[in-house]
Amino acid sequence: MKKLIAVLLPLLMSSSALSEEVIGAADGPTSVFVAEQSLLSKGLLVTAGGLCGVFLVLILFFITIKLMQKVLK
Amino acid sequence: MQEILVQLFSGVVDMFSVAGLKSLVMFIIAGVLIYLAIKKDYEPTLLLPIGFGCILANLPGAIDAVTGLKAPAALGEAGFLSVLFNAGIANELFPVLIFIAVGAMIDFSPLLKDPSMIFFGAAAQFGIFATFLLSLVLIPIIPGLVAEGDSDMVLKLASAIGIIGAADGPTTLFVANHFELKDYMGPISVAAYSYMALVPVIQPPVIKALTTKKERMIRMDYQEERCSKTTLILFPIIVTIVAGIIVPMSAPLVGSLMFGNLIRECGVLERLSKTAQNELANLVTIVLGITVGGTMVADKFLHPTTALILILGLFAFVFDTAGGVLFAKFLNLFRKKKVNPMIGAAGISAFPMSSRVIAKMALKEDPSNFILMQSTSANVSGQLGSIVAGGMVITLVSMLLGG
Numbered sequence: 001m002k003k004l005i006a007v008l009l010p011l012l013m014s015s016s017a018l019s020e021e022v023i024g025a026a027d028g029p030t031s032v033f034v035a036e037q038s039l040l041s042k043g044l045l046v047t048a049g050g051l052c053g054v055f056l057v058l059i060l061f062f063i064t065i066k067l068m069q070k071v072l073k
Numbered sequence: 074m075q076e077i078l079v080q081l082f083s084g085v086v087d088m089f090s091v092a093g094l095k096s097l098v099m100f101i102i103a104g105v106l107i108y109l110a111i112k113k114d115y116e117p118t119l120l121l122p123i124g125f126g127c128i129l130a131n132l133p134g135a136i137d138a139v140t141g142l143k144a145p146a147a148l149g150e151a152g153f154l155s156v157l158f159n160a161g162i163a164n165e166l167f168p169v170l171i172f173i174a175v176g177a178m179i180d181f182s183p184l185l186k187d188p189s190m191i192f193f194g195a196a197a198q199f200g201i202f203a204t205f206l207l208s209l210v211l212i213p214i215i216p217g218l219v220a221e222g223d224s225d226m227v228l229k230l231a232s233a234i235g236i237i238g239a240a241d242g243p244t245t246l247f248v249a250n251h252f253e254l255k256d257y258m259g260p261i262s263v264a265a266y267s268y269m270a271l272v273p274v275i276q277p278p279v280i281k282a283l284t285t286k287k288e289r290m291i292r293m294d295y296q297e298e299r300c301s302k303t304t305l306i307l308f309p310i311i312v313t314i315v316a317g318i319i320v321p322m323s324a325p326l327v328g329s330l331m332f333g334n335l336i337r338e339c340g341v342l343e344r345l346s347k348t349a350q351n352e353l354a355n356l357v358t359i360v361l362g363i364t365v366g367g368t369m370v371a372d373k374f375l376h377p378t379t380a381l382i383l384i385l386g387l388f389a390f391v392f393d394t395a396g397g398v399l400f401a402k403f404l405n406l407f408r409k410k411k412v413n414p415m416i417g418a419a420g421i422s423a424f425p426m427s428s429r430v431i432a433k434m435a436l437k438e439d440p441s442n443f444i445l446m447q448s449t450s451a452n453v454s455g456q457l458g459s460i461v462a463g464g465m466v467i468t469l470v471s472m473l474l475g476g
Contacts, residue, residue, distance in 0.1 A: 043209040047202040053465040058195040065188040
């Protein structure tokens with residue numbers, strides 16, 4: 001499990017950063033990037049970003065619980 | 074004289090028009106919901122108020138004293154259903170209050186004792202995104218659902234349909250309301266609550282199709298670690314901060330859920346905890362149900378979109394279950410101590426229904442295999458996962474709108 005997290009966490013962090021870049025590009029009235037995307041591309045972006053986000057947050061919860069358990073022992 | 078009679082009995086006259094026929098169909102739908110609630114015990118606390126609200130919303134219209142327009146008395150400008158809608162759903166208050174109540178009911182200690190189960194709460198949100206994608210493909214090709222070229226509406230509607238897979242009524246309403254989909258709120262909530270009640274029917278066949286008997290018989294050790302009072306108190310506070318920083322849009326839901334949980338665990342607010350679990354939960358459920366039922370107006374509900382929402386909502390639950398089970402099987406490729414893949418299916422938010430279904434299935438395969446604690450851990454993780462997923466959907470889709 002620890003190995004899996006070690007592999008997944010950097011991957012998720014990088015994909016999260018990627019979504020932020022993409023989203024950052026879409027800010028403002030001249031959201032050229034967003035306008036150029038097809039509906040399906042937008043859907044895939046939401047799917048990838050959403051799933052990565054959910055896993056990232058829950059991994060952080062997992063780390064939090066483990067840390068609490070160690071500290072409070 | 075005839076005119077006076079027609080005005081006096083305008084309700085009876087209306088019932089013999091096309092609108093009256095539509096109202097009759099809605100009464101039948103309301104009757105089915107009330108029947109399911111009373112006879113089949115399917116989420117009665119919600120389906121019954123929704124069914125009754127549906128009846129109120131489809132009664133013949135009366136001239137509204139404020140606007141002068143004809144509308145069902147409960148739905149006019151000053152009608153109590155409109156007042157409730159504006160007071161509690163349009164501003165997202167009711168879902169937040171429900172979450173305080175739910176938080177006060179949830180015991181996170183099984184998860185804190187075995188935190189590795191938390192990943193199933195993420196994997197079982199797969200259905201939300203799979204259904205979102207499927208909706209994006211289907212909505213534009215089915216004529217009459219949305220105006221041609223209105224890609225923003227397609228995105229919003231697909232989000233609201235996908236989030237049915239959160240298996241979590243308040244989150245579903247929160248997302249639908251965020252995207253101002255009042256007209257679709259009726260079918261979306263009916264789908265969400267009905268399928269939550271049908272978890273014992275929906276999940277077992279999907280699990281059986283994806284697992285072998287041998288896999289379903291896998292035993293799991295329950296390594297119970299000590300869960301201190303401090304951990305139980307710190308958990309809701311830290312979770313709120315972490316979720317609020319990473320996905321700010323999820324803060325109202327995560328925050329209210331965790332606030333309710335903190336009231337429960339702090340140990341000094343017993344009275345408030347009981348109030349949140351009972352009076353608050355009951356009161357908000359009553360007004361939430363009847364208000365949602367009030368959005369089921371025939372003109373909006375009797376539309377092909379409703380059928381699409383109901384079908385795709387079912388897909389969302391199936392994909393959720395499949396996502397959780399397949400993720401558990403994937404984990405087993407790396408783990409020395411295998412997990413029972415059925416646990417993955419308990420990662421949906423339908424609490425505690427899903428965990429009980431999985432525990433029962435395990436007992437059916439092997440009467441001495443008890444996995445209730447593990448499935449409960451996965452199930453409470455699903456609560457967290459579904460809220461975070463709702464926040465992610467709102468955040469990402471809002472950023473893509475207007476493109």
